[in-house]
Amino acid sequence: MNASRSAAVRAFVAFGANLGDPAAAFALALERLDALPGTRVTAQSALYRTAPIGVEGQPDYINAVIALDTTLGARALLEALLAIEHEGGRTRAFHMAPRTMDLDLLLYGEEVIDEPGLQVPHPRMHLRAFTLLPLAEIAPDVPIPGIGRVAELLPTVAGQAIERIASAPPADRRG
Secondary structure (H helix, E strand, C coil), X not given: CCCEEEEEEEEEEEEEECCCCHHHHHXXXXXXXXXXXXXXXXXXXXXXXXXXXXXXXXXXXXXXXXEEEEEECHHHHHHHHHHHHHHCCCCCCCCCCCCCCEEEEEEECCCCEEECCEEECCCCHHHCHHHHHHHHHHCCCCEECCCEEHHHHHHHHCCCCCEEEECCCCCCCCC
């Protein structure tokens, strides 16, 4: 996939952290995403607290979803997300390790991409309250290709514990 496109695409990125200072990591992620070439953060959800899924003995996660308009291609955006994670102190000691910052590409327009290391829409996003609820806050009508509209999927995750802990800061930092 090309590194950039001529027209901007609306992409959604999930943020998660359960080590260090998640609020500071979220602020760093927003700043770095907004500074990417051809990219502008257009919205972000509030912060939510959730228990880790699939592991025990780890701190709760702080989660959010960020909307961006970008001319970066999906692969270039993914590579930028990985670089921002690394800058934020992310290490990958083992599968499901706790982390200072996790950035997942949830949606890239309405594209369906299945390449090594890049699956869009994110294959489990519709199964997790920690992605669906923050995404519904900023884009309830966005479709998840092959699955359905975000707001229509919320009842399927209603039994998962999630707590809103902070309001979203203003999205427009460029003035």
